[in-house]
Amino acid sequence: MSWLPLLLFLLSTAAQESVNAAESNILTLHRRIEHSNASRLECLRTAIHGDGWRQRMIAGVIGRRRKANEVDVPLPSLESTIEMPVWSGAYTGTGQYFVRVRLGTPAQPFLLVPDTGSDLTWVTCRYRGTTDLMSAVKDGRKNGQRSRRRRAKRIFEADLSRSFHPISCSSMSCQTELPFALTTCPKATSPCTYDYEYAQGSSAQGFFANESATVEFPNRRRMKLKGLVVGCTSSAVGSSFVSSDGVLALGHGPNTFVSRATARFGQRFSYCLVDHLSPRNATGYLTFGPNPFLPPHPSAPLILDPFLQPFYYVAVAGISVAGEVLRIPPSVWNYRRGGGVIVDSGSTLTVLADPAYGLVVNALSHRLAEVPRVQVDPFDYCYNWSSPKAAATCVPSFEVHFVGGARLSPPVKSYLIDVADGVKCLGFTSTPWPGVSIIGNIMQQEHIWEFDLENQRLGFHPSNCATGTLFP
Template sequence: MRGKLMILLPLIVLELVAIVEAQHHVEEMQHSSNSFSLELIHRHAYMFNHNRPLTQHQRLKDLLRHDIVRHNITSHRLQHRRPAIELPLNPGSDLGIGQYVTMLKVGTPSQMFRVIVDTGSDLTSVRCRYRCSKGAGDCTKKGRINGKRVFNARLSSSFRPVPCSSQRCKVELMTLFSIATCPAPLTPCAYDYGYADGSAARGVFADETVTVGLTDGRKTRLRNVLIGCSDSYQGSNFNNVDGLLGLANTKHSFAAYAVEKFGRKFSYCLVDHLSNINATSYITFGSSASRNRVKLSGNARRTTLELQALTPFYAVKVRGISVDGKMLEIPMKVWDVTQGGGTILDSGTSLTYLTNPAYQTVMEALTMSVSKYPRVKLDAVPMDYCFNSTGFDATSVPKLILHFEDGARFKPHWNSYVIAVGGGVRCLGFLPARFPGVCVIGNIMQQNYFWEYDLTAKKLSFAPSACS
């Protein structure tokens, strides 16, 4: 891969799969609505894998495979350190991946694609054909090539390639791996993304129109959104999806564009990854109107959102972890960015990673409460502690709390860290990471909580919720 730093995170990406449904005719945005949402579907959802439903054990192995690759990339990368829109989110369990996905409508007239929702990736991209003629066999109006949905850029009147001779290509998009080659001034600016697991995406940059559903039920067009027209996807990560929705904390991401238009906030509430397919959640861009979609079951808390500490990720300042009211003895360097530590929230990683000084201490405190149950070793599952949960008493699970520097406390649900993996087996849902390195609060730990990212106030709000 030419020795470059890998920028896109593996499909673990919060693979939030947002689904925009065309229920109403498209209208230009009016000021009467100030948010939009995308539906989120977990990547293991049966709707994506009718022919091979996954067992809980298979799902766990898949989650871990993607998590490990993603965390390796995250660590490597950090070493080089108004109206609202709404998109429905659904668990993508049956896609064979552990993230969330959505449907995105791209172009004019719009074409619909299933994309992974990734808070760690900068660029929104879709499987695409740009260079084609009327008689080309790979550019049919049906929008499919070899059974895969493909965006036919030639059929979109709003598709505007970024010229390779522009400063935007030569300077701004270098961080997204634009290619320096420029045979003619108007040749589209090309990119070549590589993944640590051998997957890759290649194509050209363009400004394009994306159609989304407003929270008042109408539709609106978001113009001049930077997208990647990818004519080459390699690797298993893209087998069951058509592209990726980049939500990272950078100027080029879809999140950055959406929050500028809709009030500098976005929020989501993740249903349990094992929920029935009918359980739907949303990622909403815009004002606090998004809270109307979910009923909170507890008081909301706020903590500081560190937007510059671990770019392009969303970081928080953790002070420590307590178990059953007792603060654990974890070195402060684990949480200190200046000493090689730090903590991020990542909806694209399933399990929660703790660097070794914290991991060992937390595991010791939790294993005491489940040591009376027979220990189990699962095939191809690297979690340290799994056990037979026959006769398991949930009241014996100690209360784990993450304490933030400003006094806020996050109390995850017990089944978000003592997780069911099928066959009467549960596991402690943490994985170890090297230090120096970053701790990651994964999407299972975030489940059944409402999360709101206020990018103006630099605050993260969270509250327990059934996400419905």
């Protein structure tokens, strides 16, 4: 995953078994800084490096993807529209957002990365038999990979949870429903293991279990969200998870947190990400159920083909700069022809396949030609914004056109981003063609994004992510 120190608000950890069914659940998103002394540019460089690895990981997953299993969710849908409060949060430069989640019985709190590109929810975990388990994991790993213990502040003590139930490797679930499970099965009662690969060369190793999460409502009542598939991760490779306790899988698939939560809360979820340079008293939020703060809004088709899981493809028709539609080949937007566009909360910058990237940055840079250029690695187009000519420059508009007519018109700061004092850069990176384009989280900032899974629509509307407050 890509990664654009202070957690300002902790939710209560008490658990309660029932709650009024006509309510939606909100989990507060916080941003966290990994190295408080790192400059804005250093943080962005780290995030961009992760974006590159993440894009290659996404391409690899799509290339290997086989038809996924259908979702089996016995819980009834609830079409509730309860308004939920928004809490203040913090600015970080890592490119990561964090959500507070309570797992187990009694509940234990953790800070997880909410990732729309992941189909495995996992937490750093300790469990009896871990030594034997990890021997099995290592036997199933690729040659040349090395495991190292992950540094973490919080560890899920699985033995202390009454609701923690390991999934055996001989179970039908392990053999047919968990596509990233390892084939290693020393004996019928051994846990179902995984070696899950991420961007930046990162991976998480452990075993699957069924577990419950405690969710909280505005009136402070709580309920258990049962039947979750959760990874008990005892080892990880890479630096991606140093400042988190794991990942909350928001991807589309039969075993993600989204599949269980939306079955309980109305087949939709939404989030609002604050400005990535926001002060520490600002937060965004993640909701399950209809978003009470989302007014009538434009929407675009979501492509939820099982072949594309866990990613959320959106039907893009084109891009315009300064009101002029660019002549980008239609194949760039067509996932059946090696292209397509996904909405990804785990990528920082917006990634464009080469045919689109060249046209977009050329159109933008042409209209910024009067502003002095500066060299800032790894960006291609950066400008000295302290120059008097910058003050007299009108930055051109940038719009994403979706199939059906909806348009995303982000603020200038979402595509001409601040990387250092007095320096702005075009916030795009390229990927070779054929390749998947990605709408990253900076482009998504200060918008509500609603994923309507039942109707396969992606809704969006400008917002400052504060309760009931929307930009004109």
